[in-house]
Amino acid sequence: MNKKISFVGCGKMAQAIIGGILKSNLVNPRQIIASARTELTLEDVKNRWEIQTRSSNIEAAKEADILFLAIKPDGHGAVIDEIKNSINSQAIIITIAAGISLSFLEQSFGRKIKAVRSMPNTPSLVGEGMSVLSANESVTPEDMEEVIKIFSCIGKAAVMEEKMMDAIPAISGSSPAYVYMFIEALADGGVKAGLSRDQSYQLAAQAVLGAAKMVLETGKHPAELKDEVCTPGGATIEAVAELERKGFRASVLSAMEQCFDKTKALSGKN
Template sequence: VHIVILAVKPQDIKEVLAEIAPILDSSKVLISIAAGVSLKVISSVAGKQLRLIRAMPNIAALVLESATALSQGGEASAEDLELAQEIFGALGRTVVLSEALMDAVTGMSGSGPAYCALFIEALADGGVQMGLPRREALDLATQTVLGTARLLMEQGEHPAELKDRVASPGGTTIAGIASLEAKGFRSALIEAVASATQRSRELAKIRE
């Protein structure tokens, strides 16, 4: 099986597809990681039915820790999807979803590293405000997020269960959580994902 991975900026997709269309046929699997470009648009620009897989990785692929969502096009086989899972599985973890959910994936895990980086920066700033040296505060904040993520992934625990284990009655953690809840921390993250998802939908319509 020949695999073609379309890893270009969304605004360049039509030009690139027009250039490579002559070599695309049913013997090849085309995997697109162009954000916001639907399988329908790719088929339309290519002018033919293709074995298509759409992938949405994130920047953590640089350290083999990507969260990647895959969507299977109508002409792609189960074997084609398994091949895509194998490729992107080497870069982290994969899930298979309907293409209709790809904008939500973009708004959550696609943009998620930026949200996490902002959280780590703010957590470190809190430590600095309380007297910690900047370098040590950032190291502690980053390792705390990394360690928490590994705990959740490896133990299969729900985040609420881990939170409850750390937050003892009348203790420091529950005081901090109460402050976060009062400031709308949870709803702010939910709204961030919703806003990014909506923007992804808007950009997708522009590219149709």
């Protein structure tokens, strides 16, 4: 890819994307530029990847063909106001923050821009992310292909209509936190049964990883896969019945609704 990719903000998610891009050899380190609030962060990423760094957001933004706004939702207004007169008119602007709408980006820049709203998740840090993308009408199919290539460096990427974006944090953006809680609970059960903590985490995490791959690679319905584990009169069906009695599914659905409502509230502000 013959593009310069800039990051305004260089936290964990930005670093995951940078690492994935370079590991995939999509661009070379000299094509990546980053700015950050602290010199310590800039020094760290420069030493790790030999990318270019800038102490000024304006300097990072004006060189970009593709610009990531890798900042918190409430920081977008001030940062956009700072850089909006410095960006290339053909630059693709990508936000990775929850609740930042395409219309908010357009209004904040005060002119037509190529804008992409994205929702990656933290497994991107290990190359197993799920990113959902939505673009405004100024983004061409060719532009979108390049954006997809970038996000494919950290896992899988899907394009959806923006009206669906507020639902994404609940199902893929925030859901790793629910899964970590599930893994922790499984591990606690293992410890209670006499296994070591390390053994319990390894067994629980691998079981979750394997189950997820079964869903993705077999194409079978999760209910069918669940039934295959539950032998008649066996231990697994007893566990499943207890999860149902305790409202396992209802709890997950309720948590997702709370997450969705919060994201909608953020979108209302942005």
